[in-house]
Amino acid sequence: MLIVEVDKVNWFGIGIFLLLSLIGLLLILKRAKYFLHMIQLEGYKNEQYIKWMENNSRVYSKKMKNTLLLGTIATFIYLIVGIILINTKLSVYLAYIYFIIWMAIMLMSIEKNIDEPKKPLVLTNRAKRLYYTNIALNIITTVVIYFIYSLFTSHFMLFLPIVIFMEMLLYYFQPLIMLLSNIIIKPVEKSINMHFYTMAQEKVKSMGNLNVVGITGSFGKTSTKFIIGTILSEKFKVLNTPESYNTPMGLSKIINNDLKEDHEIFVAEMGARNIGDIRELAELVSPKIGVITSIGPAHIETFKNIDNIMKTKYELIEELPTDGVAIFNYDNEYIKKLADKTFKEKILYGLEDKESLDIYAEDIQVSEIGSTFMVKDKEGNSIRCTTKLLGKHNIYNVLAGVSVARSMGMSFEEIKKGIEKIEPIPHRLNMINPGTGVVIIDDAFNSNPIGAKAALEVLSQFKEGRKIIVTPGMIELGSMEADANREFGVNIGKVCDYVILVGEKRTTPIYEGLMEVNYNKDNVFIVNNLDEASAQIQKIVKPKDVVLFENDLPDNYNE
Template sequence: MPFYWEVNEMVSILVFLVGVIVILKRGKFFLHMLQIEGYKNKQFIKWMNSSSRVYPRKVRVSVSVLTFFTAVYIFLSIFLKNNYLLYGYLVIWIIFMDYSVQWKEEEVKKELVFTKRAMRLYVSLIFVDLIEIGIILAVFFMTVNNRQYYFPIILFAETLIYYFQPLNIILGNMIVEPIEIKINRHFYLKAQAKIKSLKNLTSIGITGSFGKTSTKFIVATILEKKFKTLNTPESYNTAMGISKVINNDLNEDYEIFVAEMGARNIGDIKELTELVHPKIGIITSIGETHLETFLNLENIMKTKYELIEGLPADGVAIFNYDNEYVRKLADKTFKEKLLYGLGDSEKLDLYATDIEISELGSSFNINDKDGNKIRCTTKLLGKHNIYNILAGVAVGRVLGLSFEEIRDRIEEIQPVPHRLNIITPSTGIIIIDDAFNSNPIGAKAALDVISQFKEGKKIIVTPGMVELGEREEAANKEFGTQIGKVCDYVILVGEKRTEPIYRGLMEFGYTKENIFVVNDLNEATDQIQKIVKPKDIVLFENDLPDNYNE
């Protein structure tokens, strides 16, 4: 008998440790999702309420089956106590827990980055899990006599902790939040002080519903030959991201600092303006993005204008005057301002004319209100990029660059990855990658670009647009109608999510046989290979972040 007890104890401990491993594995997934949501519990809870990945079918089935078998085991163990019953339960538990766990790492667009903050949060999650396990063990050892045979109760408790990991990550985040606020404030104030100490530095802030990142790189390219210029990398546009760049990379050698400023809530741009202290502020556009948090366009306008309000008395505001919402903000601004666009040239300080757009880029004249004019060419695709270039030209003129200097730099501007850049593999198929964060205006611009191609079939691959709040369904339906006017084949990624696009295509009268609905990009690639030929154009329009699914 002692031998059996010893074996039982060893097996129980091993199975218990397996339970700890699967709990941590599931917790890591939710850490990733919370990181994508900017460590904001409110946003994470919204994601939880809308995503089937929180409690997938395999997890729900496994927990339901184990609940049943645990109840059966407890009932039978009242009358029957032997190792076969215990081992039978352990085998069933291992089988269903193994079935529920996604052991193979999924392909993701944005990997979980174990930053110091992520590590602190993961430790906090483990602390919450261990406290719960500790409480369960304490109660178990205080109340249960025959612990060997009733050990499955501990395993079932682990199963519940495993199941409720999304709630535990929220609790873990709440625990570390005061620490994170203190740490973030420290780095923010350090960066703010550093900016203030650099007397020869001119900071430039760029915000807008779309076009921020492209405009940032365009501005930096135009300025970097004459000035030592630093810009925030990739899509770094939050207080912590910009603070990191300032603290780690900015020094007294730099003359220009170009900061992209993103926002999801009122007050976000004000916080960034107080950090960066820009002397030049650009509003590229205002439209229907992040409506889930902003709720309406008025709140978006108010937030973007925080940049202009934060400029010093001798600062310069630069506006895309063709955008109707930006125009309203420009008209109420009494600071020095420059207006750019393609429309009413009489009111503009800078404007483009004689535009020629092709699949290779664009040629156009840049004009100013004093009658100066110069012909420019760019490799960037689409009419919308001319607006972004005009914003860069405006900054160049404010800082004393001649039209000739600006023209030479425009020719050097390179496409930003995943924003309408052409990939031409050896197959002869033209791929246009516009996979970054699609919005109604950007999607229309992408369709305008592929309409310029004269040869080959036009194929679009898209999961639709997100983060448009109540406007999302209507915007995607309209997108479907626009697709119908341009594309020969449509590959929709995700049946449920793309249903509004499908309806828009049908109302347009699109050929049903030319629409293919797939579950993921791998299936989309397989479908492309069946229909594509050399000289065909494939547009990848938007690639949903990892926290989105059917």
């Protein structure tokens, strides 16, 4: 009779075990998806992903560590007591207790109040392949460990808890399993990438009448790309890479899917984090015109120093054909050095050393609604232009567009019409009037010292209302980051009436800079996220106030 009852209980126990296993699997897949997102944001680069893991508290949060600790203790106690009670009815009830404890521990590990991602996971074919590889690796690992454990015991009630404890281990170590999955699939991805890369490369080469404009720089690339595309569209059939598509696979996708035979110009943004990245992109698209917008300490963590950044950006110029045109922002001290050593045809633009410039602007009038200025060239041609873009720094980007347009034979009248049609680029000093009487300036995509300074200049031009800034500071500046943010704080203190800092640890240098200029502590608010920042704004904002959102940390950054 006892045996029959135990068997009945065992069948019920198996059902519970299968249910818990399914719940464990779903939690594993959910956690794996988060790390898939993070490795995607790191460009599927293992070294960058490892560095992110080392510096991110969410990888092994306090909750996750407690989950593993409690789960290990519960399993250890179960095995000891289970061996004592083996082959008794009590062993079955012990398993039930363990299952309940396991469920409670796993549910406790779930992170609550996670912010919506600013740049959501994109389930591209590559992301799907990596995710499936991760799932397969989890399954294989589980099967192998189960098999090894079964060599030591075949007793049902000692086996089941270990099975679900293994799920807990896999759940905890998903960051490493995702890394291992990326390593395993790398040869496959390399082969697939090369296929699409070669296909795109051949397509560009087959279009003999296509002119490719390559744009690179530490900052200003995306804005300049859209500006150039808008101006050139006055005369040509133009294709721009969308948003921030600036990697080999991003460009390959646009070329293979969107570039048509009737396109006359392809404007390609070129991003880089390492030496050789720009050369790889230039070999893909074969640019005839190369533009370097800026050089500064962006991505200094991967480049290590400014010299490496200069070397990488100059790869674009080195890859131009002998009849290509190199276009330089001559006001940038680093670019000036590169321009001076260039013997290909070149166009120099800027605002300062006008005697040396081919294209420049004078009589600049900047306001809170845009800018007007006179565009001139060294031949004496000139025209008065107006743009809705905010900030003096955007005039540099417009001048880059003028330089490209002139190299393509466009008249000043055509260029003027193009400049007037330029729309503000989202999240790049984009002014928003929500109809509440409060002006919002969205500069969320900016994270460099020059851009931050320019944003404050724009803010200072507003004559009415108080000025409020919301910022987490600047990132990826390496050893320069603390000093740059401290100087940012000093400049904020000279312009803003209220300061909302997002993230206490990261914004410490900004706070120190504010204190250097004896800023009123009562007007500084430190919050943990944008939701808290919005709540704080509601408490202090009044009609005619101007709120600047300066930079927004990507999802793979936290305190």
